[in-house]
Amino acid sequence: MGHGWEGVVLKLMRGKDFTFTVTGAEQVTERYRRLRLSDGGMLEATGVHPTMWVRLWFENEGKPHQRAYTLVDPDPAVGTFSLEFALHDGRASDWACAAKLGDTIEATVQGTGFTVPDPLPPRMFVIGDPASLPAVNSLLDAMPDTPATIWFETPHPSDADLPIRIDAERHDLRTVPRRDAGAHLAAEVRAALPGLLGDDPAKAFLWIACDAATTRGLTSYLRKELGIPKDRVNALGYWRTV
Ligand SMILES: Cc1cc2nc3c(=O)[nH]c(=O)nc-3n(C[C@H](O)[C@H](O)[C@H](O)COP(=O)(O)OP(=O)(O)OC[C@H]3O[C@@H](n4cnc5c(N)ncnc54)[C@H](O)[C@@H]3O)c2cc1C
Known part of the structure; x- marks a missing residue:
């Protein structure tokens, strides 16, 4: 599946593309699901920062459907992280519910960033x-x-x-x-x-x-x-x- 005009814009903005593979799944609560994934070389290429997120490409009736998700405990040494999904009616949410070992999902890294404030706030x-x-x-x-x-x-x-x-x-x-x-x-x-x-x-x-x-x-x-x-x-x- 192509990524449509959004994919073209992200490419022009130097977005980097990767493919993640599902290596595990855990239902945390009735409405919250965690997937383990391997990173397709992403963490080594992009580095990691707090609250880092990626744009995932889902398919919705033949059309690209891009949604943002946050990396949980990324480990650049082994190229893994988790994603956690708050579940509701939605394509991304449905994909997470059905995801099984070996499933893949495409991702673009563009737009994420966060620097810890310096000096640190008192609270x-x-x-x-x-x-x-x-x-x-x-x-x-x-x-x-x-x-x-x-x-x-x-x-x-x-x-x-x-x-x-x-x-x-x-x-x-x-x-x-x-x-x-x-x-x-x-x-x-x-x-x-x-x-x-x-x-x-x-x-x-x-x-x-x-x-x-x-x-x-x-x-x-x-x-x-x-x-x-x-x-x-x-x-x-x-x-x-x-
Ligand atoms: C930077 C960033 C990081 C994010 N990280 C995460 C993350 O790690 N985990 C995570 O679960 N979400 C995360 N989100 C939110 C996620 O991208 C949205 O919830 C997204 O809309 C889900 O897509 P969908 O295809 O499932 O539903 P959509 O097609 O977008 O929406 C379908 C229906 O579900 C409703 N809906 C969408 N999201 C929610 C929600 N969270 N709660 C209740 N109803 C909802 C919509 O109003 C709509 O009615 C992040 C968003 C941003 C901007």
Whole structure:
């Protein structure tokens, strides 16, 4: 299957293409699935950074369907990583449910990047959900000594059992059931954040990856109402409600 116009654009933007092979699968919860994969030479070619993600090419009724997924525990020495899928109605999600040993998937690496802030913030504020859990865990691993407050939205009751890499001493985890298309999560953050930020918004560090509308709304709140500088907010909508 070709990758259509998106593939052409990514090639022009120097996207690098690889083929991954499924080497294992594990149902973590009813709505969350982990696959082990070999990397087709990717990690050696691209290197690794925290929250690194790839564009995977699925096939949808004969058309290319590109979706982003985050590398879990990439190991460049052996060329392996896992991918974790929050399950819902969707082509990528269906592929993950059906994937078996030896299946392959094409990937393009383009657009990913993250640098740990220097100096480290006194505390980071993280807002995510099951789709961004792999990135949240990667972020917590990358800043192991930084205290963090994490709001984690749970669309499904089983999401409360997901493997968040929390250290009880430094991390304050606030699980928030998904209600009103993310409005409940936004309200919880708005109610608590001003009291937690400290007196210098320029020292804050916030990382947000929820559905696109909630991410956009929270980003605007941080910038316009709390006066947090743009370079202290790392925000990307991870999925769209359709
Ligand atoms: C940088 C980046 C990294 C990402 N990493 C991961 C990752 O590691 N693991 C992961 O699971 N997701 C991740 N995502 C999100 C994933 O790319 C999207 O959820 C994607 O839309 C799934 O594609 P699909 O083909 O299954 O569904 P689509 O065809 O995109 O959508 C089908 C239906 O499912 C709904 N839907 C899509 N995603 C979700 C969701 N997460 N929860 C509930 N409903 C949804 C849509 O609103 C639509 O109604 C990442 C996104 C980005 C931008």
